[in-house]
Amino acid sequence: MTQVDAPTEARGLECRDLQITLVGAHGPVDILKGVDLSVRAGEFVSILGTSGAGKTTLLRVLAGLQKAAGGTAEFAGKPIQGPPPGVVTVFQDYSHSLLPWRTVRRNVALGIEGKVSTAQRDSQVDEALAMVGLGGSANEYPYRLSGGMQQRVQIARALAMKPSVLLMDEPFGALDAMTKQSLQDQLQQVQALTGMTVVFVTHDVEEAVYLSDRVLVLTGRPAKFGHLIDVRLERPRNQISTKEQPEYLALRHRVYEALGLGDGEHG
Amino acid sequence: MSVDVAVETPQVAGRRTTRRPASSGRSGTPVRGLLLIVAALVVWQLAGSADSAYFPVPSEWAKAVQPLFANHVLVPALGATALSFFLGLGLATVIGGVLGTLVGSSRRVDRALSPTLEFMRAMPASALVPVLALILGYTLQMKLAVVVIPTTWPILLACRSARRGMSPLMLEVPRTLGLSRGASIRKVLIPAMLPAVLLGVRVAGPLALIVTLLVEIVTRINGLGSLLAAAQVAYLSAQVYGLLVIAGALGLAVNWAVTRAEGAVARRMSGGA
Amino acid sequence: MAERLLHRVNPLGIATFVGFLLLWELGVRSGAVGSTYLPPPSRVLVGLKEISASGELWTNLQHTLVSALTGWVGAAVVGVALGMALGLFRPLWTYSMASIEVVRALPIVAFVPVAVLLLGFTSKMEIAIAFIAALWPIVLNTFAGVRAIGPRTVEVGRVLRLSRRDQIWKLRLPAATSHIIVGLRLGLTLALVLTLVSEMVGNPAGLGFALIQKGQALQPEQMFAYLVVVGACGIALNAVLLTAARLAFPGQMAAAGDDA
Numbered sequence: 001m002t003q004v005d006a007p008t009e010a011r012g013l014e015c016r017d018l019q020i021t022l023v024g025a026h027g028p029v030d031i032l033k034g035v036d037l038s039v040r041a042g043e044f045v046s047i048l049g050t051s052g053a054g055k056t057t058l059l060r061v062l063a064g065l066q067k068a069a070g071g072t073a074e075f076a077g078k079p080i081q082g083p084p085p086g087v088v089t090v091f092q093d094y095s096h097s098l099l100p101w102r103t104v105r106r107n108v109a110l111g112i113e114g115k116v117s118t119a120q121r122d123s124q125v126d127e128a129l130a131m132v133g134l135g136g137s138a139n140e141y142p143y144r145l146s147g148g149m150q151q152r153v154q155i156a157r158a159l160a161m162k163p164s165v166l167l168m169d170e171p172f173g174a175l176d177a178m179t180k181q182s183l184q185d186q187l188q189q190v191q192a193l194t195g196m197t198v199v200f201v202t203h204d205v206e207e208a209v210y211l212s213d214r215v216l217v218l219t220g221r222p223a224k225f226g227h228l229i230d231v232r233l234e235r236p237r238n239q240i241s242t243k244e245q246p247e248y249l250a251l252r253h254r255v256y257e258a259l260g261l262g263d264g265e266h267g
Numbered sequence: 268m269s270v271d272v273a274v275e276t277p278q279v280a281g282r283r284t285t286r287r288p289a290s291s292g293r294s295g296t297p298v299r300g301l302l303l304i305v306a307a308l309v310v311w312q313l314a315g316s317a318d319s320a321y322f323p324v325p326s327e328w329a330k331a332v333q334p335l336f337a338n339h340v341l342v343p344a345l346g347a348t349a350l351s352f353f354l355g356l357g358l359a360t361v362i363g364g365v366l367g368t369l370v371g372s373s374r375r376v377d378r379a380l381s382p383t384l385e386f387m388r389a390m391p392a393s394a395l396v397p398v399l400a401l402i403l404g405y406t407l408q409m410k411l412a413v414v415v416i417p418t419t420w421p422i423l424l425a426c427r428s429a430r431r432g433m434s435p436l437m438l439e440v441p442r443t444l445g446l447s448r449g450a451s452i453r454k455v456l457i458p459a460m461l462p463a464v465l466l467g468v469r470v471a472g473p474l475a476l477i478v479t480l481l482v483e484i485v486t487r488i489n490g491l492g493s494l495l496a497a498a499q500v501a502y503l504s505a506q507v508y509g510l511l512v513i514a515g516a517l518g519l520a521v522n523w524a525v526t527r528a529e530g531a532v533a534r535r536m537s538g539g540a
Numbered sequence: 541m542a543e544r545l546l547h548r549v550n551p552l553g554i555a556t557f558v559g560f561l562l563l564w565e566l567g568v569r570s571g572a573v574g575s576t577y578l579p580p581p582s583r584v585l586v587g588l589k590e591i592s593a594s595g596e597l598w599t600n601l602q603h604t605l606v607s608a609l610t611g612w613v614g615a616a617v618v619g620v621a622l623g624m625a626l627g628l629f630r631p632l633w634t635y636s637m638a639s640i641e642v643v644r645a646l647p648i649v650a651f652v653p654v655a656v657l658l659l660g661f662t663s664k665m666e667i668a669i670a671f672i673a674a675l676w677p678i679v680l681n682t683f684a685g686v687r688a689i690g691p692r693t694v695e696v697g698r699v700l701r702l703s704r705r706d707q708i709w710k711l712r713l714p715a716a717t718s719h720i721i722v723g724l725r726l727g728l729t730l731a732l733v734l735t736l737v738s739e740m741v742g743n744p745a746g747l748g749f750a751l752i753q754k755g756q757a758l759q760p761e762q763m764f765a766y767l768v769v770v771g772a773c774g775i776a777l778n779a780v781l782l783t784a785a786r787l788a789f790p791g792q793m794a795a796a797g798d799d800a
Contacts, residue, residue, distance in 0.1 A: 063699055082698070089699040096692035101714045101791030110710070111700035141791060161700070300638025307639075321658055375552070382553040383560055389771035391733040393740065393748065397755035398767055402577045477647040484649060485740050485752075492650070496741065499653035507657055515646040522645050 012039040012075070012197050013062055013165065019070035019222075020057050031057050033222035035071070041164070044191055044198045046208035049218035050259065055201045058218070059169050062199065063089040075165070088158040092170040094150040098142040104129070104153050105138040111161045128160035131190050148179035152186070159190065165197040172207070181239050184211055188236060205255050209248060210237060217258040227258035323505040328512060331505035335494060348479055348490040348517070351407075355414030356468070356475040363419040363471070364464050367426025368456070377427070384423075392417040392478045396485050405486055413482050418475045422467030429463030465529045472525040476518060491517070577760045584768065587761030596750070597769065604735055604746035605773070607663055611670020612731040616724055619675050623682025623723070624716075628708065644676050648730070649737060656742040666738045666746070673734035674727030681723025685716030717792040721785045728777055736770065747773075 015037040021028050031054040039045050049055045060066040061073050064083040075084045083089075088111070091097045098107050108125045116124065129135050132152040142150050151171060158166055172180040184207065191198055202208050208215045212231050219226040231251055233242060242248055308325050315324040323331075335341040370377050370384070395413050403409035437459060441451035483492025491514060498506040561581045568580040579587070591597040626633045626640075651672055659665035689712050697707040739748025747770055754763035786793045 065695060065698065083701055085701065089695075091692060091695070093692060096690050097696050099693070099711070099714065101717070101789070103791070110696075111702075114706065157700075296637050296641060297634045298638055299634055300636050300640070301642065302639070303636045304639035304642055378550055379552045379556040382550060382557045385775075386557065386771065389774050390767060391736060391770065391774065393733050393736045394751055394767050394770045396740070397751040398763060401755040401758070401760060401763065473645075473647070477649050480647050481649045481737060484652060485737065495650060495653045499657045502657065504657055507654055511646065511650050511654060514650040515642070518645040518647050519642065 012041045012043065013073075013199065014038050014075075015058075015062075015071065015073045017071035018058070018061065018068050018073055020054065020061060020066070021069040022057070030069075030222040032218075032224065034224045036225065037216070039165075039197060039199060041197055042195050044200065044211060044213045046200045046202055046212040046215045047218060048202060048205065048208045048215055048255065048259070049223060051203055053218045054223045055203075055218050056169055059089070059167055059199065059201045063087065063167050065089075086164040087167060088161050088163040088165075089167040089169065090151075090154050090158050090171050092173050094147065094154050094174070095142070097154050098150055098157075100142055103139050103141055104134065104145070107142065107153055108157045108160050111157060124160045124162070125156075128156040131159055131193065132156045132186060146179075148175050148183060151175065151183065155187070155190075159194070162194075163196060165199065166191075168198065168200045170202055171200075173202070173204075180207070185239065187211065192236065205252060205259070206243070209233075209251050209255060210239075210242065215251075215255055217255065219258070219260060227255075229254055229258065319504075320502075321504055323508070325508075327505040328509035331503060332509035332513070335506070340494070344489055344491050344494050345513075347488075348476075348483065348492070351410055351414055351479040351482075351490065352475050352521075355411055355418055355479065356472060358411070358415045359418035359471060359475065360422055360464060360468060362415065363422030363467060364426050364460065366419070367423035367463075367467075368430045368460055370423070371427035371430025371433075377431070387416075388420055390416075392481060393485070396482055400486055405488060407488075410479075410482050410486075410488050414475055414478045417478055418471045421470035421474065422464060425463045425467035425470075426460055429460055429466075433459060461532055465525075465532050469525045469529050472521050473518060476521050480514060577758070579761045579764055583761045584764040587759070587763075588765035588768065591750075591762050591765055597766075600745070600747050600750045600766075601769065601773070603663075604732070604739065604748065607666035607738075607746065608670045608728075608731045608735040611667040611672075611735070612674045612728050614667070614671045615674035615678055615727055615731065618671075619678030619723070619727065620682050620720060623679045623720075624686055624713075626679070626683045627686025627716075628712070640679070644680070648673050648676075648734060652734070652738050652741050655738065661743045663743065663745075665742055666735050669738040670731040670735045674731040677726035677730060678720075678723040681719045681726070682716065685719025685723075686712055688719060689715040714789075714792055717789050721781075721789075721793070724785075725778055725781055728781060729774060732774055732777065 015035055018032060018035040018037070019030065020032040020035075021030050023029075035058065037058075047055045047058060057066065061068050062075075062080065064080050064087070073080045075087060078084070099110065102110070105125055108128055109121055112121050112124055125138075126135070129138055132155055134149060134152055134156060137145060137149065142153065145153070151174075155171070172183055175183065187198075188211065200208070200211060209231055215227075215229045215231060216225050217227040217229065218224070229251065233245065233247060233251075311322070312324045312326060315322050317324055317327050332341065335344075370380055392413060395416060399409050399412050403412060437455060438451060441455045442448075446454065479490065480492040480495075482488060483490035484496045487493045487496060491510065495507060495510045495514070498510060565580040565582060568578060588597075626637065652669055655665045655669050655672075659668060693711055693715060694707075697711050702710065735746070736748035736751070739746040740752050743749070747766060751763060751766050751770075754760075754766060
């Protein structure tokens with residue numbers, strides 16, 4: 001919680017005593033209260049919680065799409081008031097996030113066209129597509145691609161903007177298990193390559209432990225971060241060998257317990 | 268797409284009532300929007316003159332229509348229009364419903380009849396008027412035929428696509444329960460088709476009114492349309508505007524009625540959802 | 541491949557259609573179907589040849605098409621602009637939508653006598669009618685199209701930090717395209733049909749007047765020929781518009797699915 005020593009450029013996302021209130025059918029409801037968050041530059045952080053816990057809402061506040069009712073949310077020392085520069089969000093529903101009337105290439109270019117020269121734009125698009133392995137599909141329309149490929153296009157679109165922070169809202173939630181694993185590994189590689197910060201929202205415990213440096217567990221109603229669990233597994237991680245390590249299993253267990261889903265045995 | 272444009276208007280002298288997303292539905296349109304039309308009328312009233320040849324002020328309109336009312340011309344004309352409207356719409360609903368369901372129930376029949384139906388759909392109501400007038404004469408049957416033919420299409424199309432989309436199980440279940448064919452049609456098919464029929468009526472209703480007026484204007488068969496045409500020929504501009512307002516009122520009434528009817532059935536069918 | 545072609549051409553359908561024509565032909569010849577004024581298809585073809593050879597078909601066709609298309613183009617320009625303005629500027633919508641709905645409820649055909657009164661028996665009158673007829677579907681469909689943009693797409697525009705101008709130009713407009721095209725198609729149909737009405741009631745020229753004229757002159761073959769031409773016109777114009785739209789906006793039209 002004390003990042004005051006870190007230089008401004010390295011300061012990432014910070015929330016202090018954040019409160020989010022939504023107006024429901026029976027009046028205003030506090031979704032999150034007293035939330036403190038601190039994400040260091042280059043970190044891969046997962047925000048984990050059961051469905052409806054408020055993790056998506058928290059991400060939307062960080063993305064600048066929603067206002068907090070109380071407390072502060074800052075990026076690089078400046079309060080978040082609308083989508084901050086250098087922060088890009090990737091949504092779960094890829095089919096609605098891509099523009100169906102644009103080819104893959106033009107979809108990826110959406111965020112940077114007009115902001116950089118044409119040559120620069122083309123090279124950034126090509127780079128981003130290469131990072132997600134979609135170089136060959138550049139001229140297809142999204143509806144011709146599989147779900148996993150469409151989500152990769154969305155990620156490529158974010159990467160093309162060369163963000164310092166990538167916010168991801170359950171990006172692999174709508175995909176089948178095998179595609180999910182493949183994309184998880186691609187994401188790891190991309191993050192290792194670019195060194196960007198990733199805030200990853202999910203309800204999948206395995207995914208959270210596998211991908212992150214830290215797992216932040218949201219619990220309670222209204223929710224706050226009940227547990228902050230460091231994941232000190234070696235990188236690069238592997239779907240088979242990493243998941244067999246006792247360290248991984250122990251972490252997994254701790255996270256389940258933090259969620260209140262444990263078997264109650266290991267106190 | 269949130270706007271349902273699946274029920275395409277046939278090629279007739281009609282108006283397309285688009286289905287807009289629920290958020291901007293009729294119930295949500297602010298009444299303040301009427302200010303525009305009220306303001307326009309007020310400006311006209313103040314800026315115009317009573318005896319302008321082409322643009323008499325609104326206060327003159329009612330006065331100009333009054334003699335028609337007093338001479339017992341207006342009400343019978345409205346009655347004639349209403350009769351054609353209801354009769355025509357009713358017939359079109361039955362014919363469209365039955366044909367649409369039939370066509371929708373079999374892929375083969377659908378494919379076989381498609382080009383023929385499309386061809387017939389391409390004939391606008393206005394073009395049918397002189398043709399049918401020649402064949403059937405200037406009679407009530409002709410008027411009815413002209414109204415029924417184009418009005419059938421929206422209902423036919425809606426029923427056809429509803430029937431096509433219906434699960435085949437729906438008709439099998441009552442049979443397995445031992446219901447006769449007639450009973451399963453009465454108790455299952457017809458109620459299941461009702462929303463589609465109403466969806467078609469939603470578009471067909473205003474259409475029926477338009478075509479009725481169309482026939483009356485072109486052929487001068489008795490009705491509101493013939494009064495309009497007569498007023499125009501006699502250069503009674505105030506009367507023309509007055510009758511136009513009446514026609515507009517009828518149009519609004521029809522729109523309102525079909526929307527309510529559709530809403531009522533929709534609520535019943537989806538259990539109030 | 542052959543199967544798909546077969547599917548598109550629909551031989552069963554065409555055969556049925558031809559079958560009906562044959563029935564019609566035989567019915568009239570054998571005297572089973574009674575009217576002197578219901579000519580068999582063969583005679584309709586003769587009528588078609590006659591009006592084509594004499595040139596009157598082309599004169600009338602041109603007259604009607606010019607009026608209808610001119611009015612339609614005007615309605616397209618005004619309608620799309622108005623529909624977009626209504627969709628993008630909430631205050632405009634609030635203070636005018638109800639009025640638009642009231643005017644829209646007026647049966648369009650009732651405007652024809654008004655137009656004849658004000659503009660007389662002229663082409664201007666026809667164009668005015670075509671304009672009004674086409675205006676409403678275009679405005680309403682454009683409006684719906686501008687509003688039809690998904691909320692997620694709007695958010696994408698925000699997280700990618702698109703300028704306000706870019707959000708309208710790159711997101712709202714393309715999302716609205718398929719709706720606008722539907723509106724344009726409906727408008728075109730109505731413009732054509734109402735132009736016919738105005739020719740029957742007002743301006744003695746064009747296809748509408750020809751239909752009336754042939755009817756009164758008791759020439760059913762030529763009248764039916766004109767009827768067929770009118771139908772074919774509508775179909776052809778629609779097909780041309782749809783094809784043009786698909787060529788101009790391949791992405792949007794493909795995304796909207798088969799628009800027919």
